[in-house]
Amino acid sequence: MRRILPLSAVICLSASVSLAQGAAGSSGPMVITISKLDCSRVIRHTPAPDVAYKPGVDVHGRPVVSADTDPGREAFAKKVLPEVLEIPITINPLTYNKAKAANKNxxxxxxxxxxxxxxxxxxxxxxxxxxxxxxxxxxxxxxxxxxxxxxxxxxxxxxxxxxxxxxxxxxxxxxxxxxxxxxxxxxxxxxxxxxxxxxxxxxxxxxxxxxxxxxxxxxxxxxxxxxxxxxxxxxxxxGKGLDSTTMKVGVVKYDIARNTFTFNDEPMLSEDQRALAEACARRGVR
CATH class of the missing domain: 1.10.287 (Helix Hairpins)
Structure with a gap:
């Protein structure tokens, strides 16, 4: 799915806006935007199996009592962080090309x-x-x-x-x-x-x-x-009233539990995810 790369590579490049807005103002070139906080929620480090923390077992794999004394913490985290993070991507199809060319010049x-x-x-x-x-x-x-x-x-x-x-x-x-x-x-x-x-x-x-x-x-x-x-x-x-015209390009979804990305419900390949991570890193998210 090579067409995803240009979109995923620009998601984290702009200043923060709400996810509901999805894209920059129609008077300028198309910019897909997402805040640093949102970037940090979609980019997650996955350690190697031999170094990753595993709850309930020690380094030798033997069962141990959990150190978490707050049973409500996991439930609270689920309320704060959704199971699937959705990032809508929209553009203004009527002004995009002309506005982009003008701003480029x-x-x-x-x-x-x-x-x-x-x-x-x-x-x-x-x-x-x-x-x-x-x-x-x-x-x-x-x-x-x-x-x-x-x-x-x-x-x-x-x-x-x-x-x-x-x-x-x-x-x-x-x-x-x-x-x-x-x-x-x-x-x-x-x-x-x-x-x-x-x-x-x-x-x-x-x-x-x-x-x-x-x-x-x-x-x-x-x-x-x-x-x-x-x-x-x-x-x-x-002046022609074209600023409010929008077209939905698609939706990037991040399944937190499965640590997977999709674009319009199609799996994003590892190269796409890497491009997204690099774009977020350039916005200061590690």
Whole structure:
């Protein structure tokens, strides 16, 4: 009975309403509703036989006196909890498709605005990170140049000063200066390359933010237009007096004693029950 899955999977997804109402208002998309309390009454854990509590016997299967000193408790529970829990499922067949389509368009427009807003936030955060990276690279470049100048000055001072004429000292100075220059140029080239890459990324990010912000204006206007169209569609359906039209889709029944589900008196397979349990779990019922 595969057709049951879509119904059972949405039973516990909406806010609580009375079971007598069965479905959400006809002005929106069809939503099958049931309260958390009702969900908790239809979803019951079934432990393995070797761990389940069995009244009247101990863990070895030997008879024992019941610890229940209140004989009226079971009778009271039966009064509070019915033997079969029935969940009627209804829709408004005249407004369902149009209302669903209108609300779907409105939701899609709202999602587009939200996604674009998130993209703007992320792009701005990336821009901040890139600018911080550029600042760090420029600081590294300044420090590298300072070190280079300091090392060069120290070398000159240690090899006879600026006016040195001794050939031996000048040869030592030239060799050491070449090593200093080589190390400096290698590091400087790497930093300059990173600065160029970062500046390119910053320019691209700036363009992205600008495009997203322009798109934000367009998307928000589209949402406003879609929202007005949706409200107009729903008001038109309501104005024709179609809100109160209902059609019964069926009834989900849960037999508490047998721990079984049926839909329109047809057994629900274990997959259907699992889908119902998962839907209820998403509503906070375990």
């Amino acid at each position: 409105k939701a899609a427009a709202a999602t587009a605005v939200a996604n674009n807003t998130t993209a703007i936030t992320n792009a701005k955060a990336q821009g901040t990170a890139l600018n911080s990276q550029l600042s760090t690279l420029n600081s590294q470049k300044t420090a590298l140049t300072t070190t280079y100048n300091s090392d060069t000055a120290a070398l000159i001072a240690n090899t006879g000063g600026a006016g040195a004429t001794d050939p031996g000292l000048l040869r030592v100075r030239a060799a050491r200066q070449q090593a200093i220059d080589s190390a400096y140029n290698t590091k400087l080239s790497s930093i300059n390359s990173q600065i160029t890459t970062t500046n390119t990324a910053i320019a691209a990010n700036t363009a992205t933010v600008s495009n997203l912000q322009a798109q934000d204006t367009t998307l928000r206007q589209q949402y406003t237009d879609t929202n007005m169209a949706t409200e107009g569609t729903l008001a038109g359906l309501s």
